[in-house]
Amino acid sequence: MEKYFQIFKDSYTGYFHYLWDEITRFHWENYFYGLIAVSLLVWVLEMIFPWRKNQKVFRKDFWLDTFYMFFNFFLLNLIVLIFLSNAAAEVFNDILGLIGLQLSDFELLDVDALPYGLGLLVFFLISDFVQWNTHRLLHRVPFLWKFHQVHHSVKEMGFAAHLRYHWMEPVVYKSLLYIPLAIIGGFEVQDVAIVHFSALAIGHLNHANLGWDYGPLRYIFNNPKMHIWHHAKVLPKHAQYGVNFGISLSVWDYLFKTDHIPHDGRDIELGFEGDETFPQGFLGQEIYPLKTKPHNIPYVRNEDRSAT
Ligand SMILES: [Zn+2]
Ligand SMILES: [Zn+2]
Structure with missing residues (x-):
């Protein structure tokens, strides 16, 4: 048990120093100013090329989502994620240790052994695919949908809506990513700045007030014209x-x-x-899934419902 207290302590002091360093020291690969820069860039694009021309620059819930953005990106890490992921790794290793194994025994492929760009690409593809599956689970499992509803409560779309989500979501995403990434072995994909910022920019653009689909590249990259249908209130019959x-x-x-x-x-x-x-507010949304029973939540969003 003492070991976990130590992880708890190290996680927080380590992360606090990291966060302080990010804010006070400007350097390339700085996640704090990186988030601000990507956000400003996409916001300016929204102003120059607005899709919904009558949507305000400070749209409904702009400030709520901006708060979510910083809360989820930084404070959430400080509060739960760093400790949880460090502790989960330790628990996992301990369990394997009991049966005389260690994590590296499961490593099927070490991407560090591949050329750098290729390794990065393999990692990006696998983690995006695992996250696509996780996202489906968030919709399919009533207990998880409660948490994911926070993201779907956006009524007017803009870049900052990207990071409106309940703190349980990254816990689910990270836990499900942990095992596949352990099997592959190699670097932590989120630690690689280029992957991190590409994912951030694509996510911001998906939610932006921009009528873009990148032409033929739309079959590879998610885009605003596609993701808006993910947020549709009424879903087609075949995809409840x-x-x-x-x-x-x-x-x-x-x-x-x-x-x-x-x-x-x-x-x-x-x-x-x-x-x-x-x-409507941050605290209410954070508490809502914890106090609401899954079967009390309107769940299926298909056209049948609106017809009956
Ligand atoms: Zn969703
Ligand atoms: Zn979304």
Whole structure:
């Protein structure tokens, strides 16, 4: 047990120093100023090329989402994620140790052994695919959908909506990523600045007020014209749990037939059934999934429901 207290302590002092260093010292690969720079860039693009021309620059929930952005990106790490992921790694190693194994025994492929760019690409593809599956789970499992509803409560889309999510979400994403990444072995993909910022920029663009789909590249990369349908309030009959689950890449949706762009989604209604009564503020949204039973939540969002 003492070991876990030590991990707890080291995680927080380590992360606090890291965060302080990020804010006070400007350097290339700085995640704090990187987040601000990517956000400003996409925001300026929204102002120059707005898709919904009458949407305000400070749209509905702009400040709520901006708060979420910094909270989820930094404070959340400080509060839960660093300790959780360090402790989870230790628990996992301890369990393996009991049966006389260690994590490296499971390593099937060490991407560090590949040329750098190729290793990076393999890592990016695998982690994006695992996250695509995790995202589907968030929609399919009622208990998880409660948490994911926070992200789907966005009624007016803009870049900052990207990081509106409940703190449980990254816990789920990171836990499910842990094992596949351990099997592959090698660097932590999120630690690589170029991958981190590419994913951040694509995610911001997916939610931005921009009518873009990148032409033929839309079959590879997720994009605003595709992701808006993921947020549609009414879903098609054949896909009652959702469509367009892509995170950075859209290719998984095309491969597994979960893609759906029936027409230009610029003005479709966003949200889910019953979102009128969903809490509007940060604290209410953080508490909501914890105090609401899954079966009390309107869950299926398909066209049948609206017909009956
Ligand atoms: Zn979703
Ligand atoms: Zn989204």
